[in-house]
Ligand SMILES: Nc1ncnc2c1ncn2[C@@H]1O[C@H](COP(=O)(O)OP(=O)(O)OP(=O)(O)O)[C@@H](O)[C@H]1O
């Protein structure tokens with residue numbers, strides 16, 4: 001289906017970033033909730049190092065697709081391939097340990113904890129100290145805590161949230177919460193980062209910041225990103241390739257230019273509104 | 276000396292994540308510890324030990340335990356009394372079966388046995404939440420009390436159905452039994468509380484504590500960032516029950532000396548410890564201390580003032596106590612879910628900036 005890009009070879013994007021082999025492949029995914037088909041027979045792949053967007057009108061099934069990737073929904077049909085192997089059915093926490101992190105459409109931070117603690121939880125998959133060493137705060141526990149704290153401080157600097165480090169997240173305004181959630185996902189040092197509408201509800205300035213962060217993450221850490229976003233300007237600017245969904249079906253797939261000129265996409269989403 | 280954080284710069288992440296980041300707090304903590312270990316044992320008498328200090332120390336252990344489960348991990352439990360009973364009966368069986376083993380080992384083992392029982396009764400938490408889990412733990416409470424009443428093996432077939440703690444020594448001084456000096460009871464419980472509070476603080480400030488809190492705040496998000504809910508919840512049940520078991524063992528052996536299970540470890544005990552952490556502050560070690568102190572001191576205070584000073588009837592004073600506790604529970608649940616600990620923190624925050632309000 002995605003024959004336009006040869007597998008297992010590098011392609012250079014216009015700005016000179018390297019895009020590698022297929023990292024994740026969804027094969028013929030179908031997901032039903034009772035009688036409702038949220039996703040119907042969708043296949044697409046995500047290549048290493050790229051920013052892959054999923055767009056579509058409300059209720060198209062975009063979030064459901066991310067939930068399938070992160071193991072939160074189990075599709076009735078289809079296969080998920082990750083790093084060249086078919087992924088068996090996994091619990092969400094097992095998927096996280098494979099190096100897939102995400103943010104949520106409706107912010108899902110830990111409201112009772114400070115910004116710092118929230119971001120530190122992002123590193124739980126990388127922390128090894130057991131209950132016993134931890135309870136005696138033995139050398140290893142303290143060393144581990146400090147080492148991870150250093151990494152987290154780098155992310156805090158990177159996302160420019162130094163000033164709110166110790167603030168309980170419940171007190172933060174919406175835009176900052178979104179940023180902290182991104183920080184928590186980045187803290188896991190993921191191979192694949194799933195962002196579900198990271199810019200929804202933000203003002204222009206906040207959106208610009210967020211775009212810059214996403215590009216920087218992709219650029220500096222080489223993180224592969226799957227992005228759901230409604231703002232077409234943002235999507236066309238950021239993405240290497242775009243999947244378009246409508247009513248649970250895939251109606252387009254390709255570079256931003258290809259998608260922009262695809263008649264089905266124009267009808268369903270870009271131009272004509274749903275009645 | 277002013278209560279200030281300015282000028283007290285942290286130059287390392289270790290210093291930044293210490294328990295008392297503000298120097299004044301640190302000094303006050305050392306003073307309290309010094310008084311608790313160095314002064315109180317010399318002044319304490321039987322009245323103060325039995326009415327105030329020993330029950331406070333033991334309830335503080337139980338409150339830390341329940342706070343780990345409910346305050347940190349978000350799993351409501353009404354089984355505290357039942358788990359204390361497990362600790363008490365485990366301690367009793369160990370004391371009588373292995374009289375030569377040092378008593379602290381019995382207490383520690385009682386904790387581990389209760390931890391195992393706690394994990395067993397924590398299994399439903401993997402499926403049910405909130406109110407339904409509370410009901411399941413309530414069932415555990417009634418089942419455990421019933422069990423210890425029903426099976427004579429647990430009370431060594433004694434005619435009264437009670438269990439009675441034999442005398443046990445530590446370093447040549449009695450810590451259980453009728454001949455125990457007040458200071459020995461106090462010091463023994465204090466050392467155990469001190470150690471357990473330190474362990475709890477370590478557990479809650481690192482990755483284990485963050486796993487629990489993540490489950491508490493949003494279990495779905497916790498799972499998606501890589502927290503295994505099974506191990507997180509069951510470890511909270513285990514650690515929590517360990518603490519509560521030790522509290523039960525001490526309550527029976529050091530404090531009361533002899534217990535009848537329904538009376539000492541009934542459902543009222545579950546509620547009492549739950550009220551302690553609600554009033555003291557959910558998710559806070561300090562709050563566990565504050566809540567335990569408050570609910571131990573309140574009846575003593577009321578009795579001394581109302582009955583002693585004003586000559587009121589004892590039952591009237593007891594009713595007033597119920598009304599005050601009930602009112603406070605409602606107040607804290609509605610107005611300040613983080614309890615005394617939060618009031619204390621807000622006061623400190625104000626003080627830190629005083630005399631400028633912003
Ligand atoms: N847990 C669920 N149970 C039942 N139906 C669901 C569930 N999750 C999603 N759906 C349904 O699946 C369809 C796709 O929903 P989804 O949230 O994936 O859409 P979306 O493309 O993310 O939309 P939006 O842009 O509004 O976020 C919708 O019809 C929705 O009602």
Ligand SMILES: [Mg+2]
Pocket residue numbers: 062063064105196
């Ligand atoms: Mg969505």
